[in-house]
Amino acid sequence: MFSVLKKNPAFTAFIAAVILYFYSESVLRIVSLSTMDIKGVKIESIISKLPINIRSAVTKKIEIAELKDAVTRAKDDKSKVLALINLAFVLNGSEQEKIYINVIKDYPPYPEAVFAYKCFFLKNDPRVTMDIETYQSYISKCPELSRPGLWMQGIAVMKTQNTDPQIQFNFLKPLLEYEPKFRDYEKIYEYLIDISMKLQDDKYIEIASRKAEECVDLPYCFYEEMIKMAKQKPQQGKNSKK
Amino acid sequence: MINQIFAITQLTLIKLKEPAFMILALIAIGMGYSISEFEMSIFQQDVFFAQPFSGNAAGAVAKTAVLGSFSLIAIFSILIGIFTGATEIPRDIDSKMIMLLLGGKPLERSTYLIGKYLGILVICIIFFTLAGTAVIIGHFIKAGSFLGIQMILRQMMLLSLIFPFTALTVAFSCFLPEFSAMVLTVIYMCFSFSIGMVPILIAMLPKSIGLKSPLMSLYYFFPNFYYYFIPFNVPGIAAVFLLFYSISITVIFLLIANQKLNSRDMI
Secondary structure (H helix, E strand, C coil): CHHHHHHCHHHHHHHHHHHHHHHHHHHHHHHHHHHCCHHHCCHHHHHCCCCHHHHHHHHHHHHHHHHHHHHHHCCCHHHHHHHHHHHHHHCCHHHHHHHHHHHHHHCCCCHHHHHHHHHHCCCCCCCCCCCHHHHHHHHHHCCHHHHHHHHHHHHHHHHHHCCCHHHHHHHHHHHHHCCCCCCCHHHHHHHHHHHHHHCCCHHHHHHHHHHHHHHCCCCCHHHHHHHHHHHHHHHHHHHHHC | CHHHHHHHHHHHHHHHHCHHHHHHHHHHHHHHHHCCCCCCCCHHHCHHHHCCCCCCCCCCCCCCCCCHHHHHHHHHHHHHHHHHHHHHHHHHHHCCHHHHHHHHCCCCHHHHHHHHHHHHHHHHHHHHHHHHHHHHHHHHHHHCCCCCHHHHHHHHCCHHHHHHHHHHHHHHHHHCCHHHHHHHHHHHHHHHHHHCCHHHHHHHCCCCCCCHHHHHHHHCCCCCHHHHHCCCCCCCHHHHHHHHHHHHHHHHHHHHHHHHHHHCCCC
């Protein structure tokens, strides 16, 4: 090897220059990073300086990595589910489905996981069974305040899939025996009336209409949520002062 | 061989006697004087200059920053280097002047290359020195005080920026015609300015990101423009390694240029 270097001084000089380049660059990098206050710099401002063609790829990668870090940082199941769902949003089809399956199988049913349940709802996917009963059971395990939204998400899936009215009716049927607690159910009962009309079932039209009327005097979930939060805030303040 | 190199350098420096270069020298002096009080106002809007390198960390030894006026002078010097460097060798090839030099005299192509490089470098250094002196005098006239020795030394370290960028221009001019070399050098320079953000970006990136290796691989193909603007004291470890950095890049580009020039058909 040394004989090759001796015979070719230009090549030797090139190798030496490359070594010197890498070594001096690493020292200067350490010096420059120690000089600056990284915490004071916004990552977006650095990304905006990168060449346009690699900027979007870098932004996407950073977004995914930050969401992955959020999953690692999440301490309880609920925040982990939320972090996983947020991560799934930015990923493509197959990777997104993998995360959704993980959320459905490995975590308790939280309302935040609705996108995972919705993704497989009424799909004949061998990996996850998500029929009407499973989805109804998921809703029943979630807090009362989140349930109207979860029913609506189920209806939205059925609408996009043009599901048979009888199946839609079967999905919403438990609501006919349910005592609504929020105004948000009004829309769901109105939809149930439409479905019952399609099926020409007068008995259920009447029950659904009565339930829809009952909802008019009830509070919206949103207000209830606000009241709940308002009650929690002073308590949190007291805890933090302690 | 040294005499031959200096002969080629002198041949390049003949340009200095042209009226255009006299005007350029006057522009350098005028520009230096008028921007002598220019601190970092333009760069303060830039995240890289404004936030990371603007101040010294609490408790750390105070470091000397680069002045805005000298930064501008350095950038103008590089541009002059690009416009001169990109045209010298292609013009010699086109006008068959190179054949006269290499064929008529026992002159090696590498000698010719080094001579040309030094000639272009001297032109840039003259521009930088004239404008820099005008800045110092302008500062004395306007503010009533001289810049400190430490401050002047730090500003003079910007000269090391001219070495690699002139070599880069010369290297491109060995591969391409003059206009293409000029354009490609400017593009490459702009790209290296952008890519210089990579080390900071990597330091700030989330842990689970897998971008580090591809970004660093790309980064090593471009000189980091920003290293020349970090605050440090002269003499110091940063100053020494900045010189090493400049020398290494210069040698790499000149060797590439030499390789191309040696294998090029001049007829």
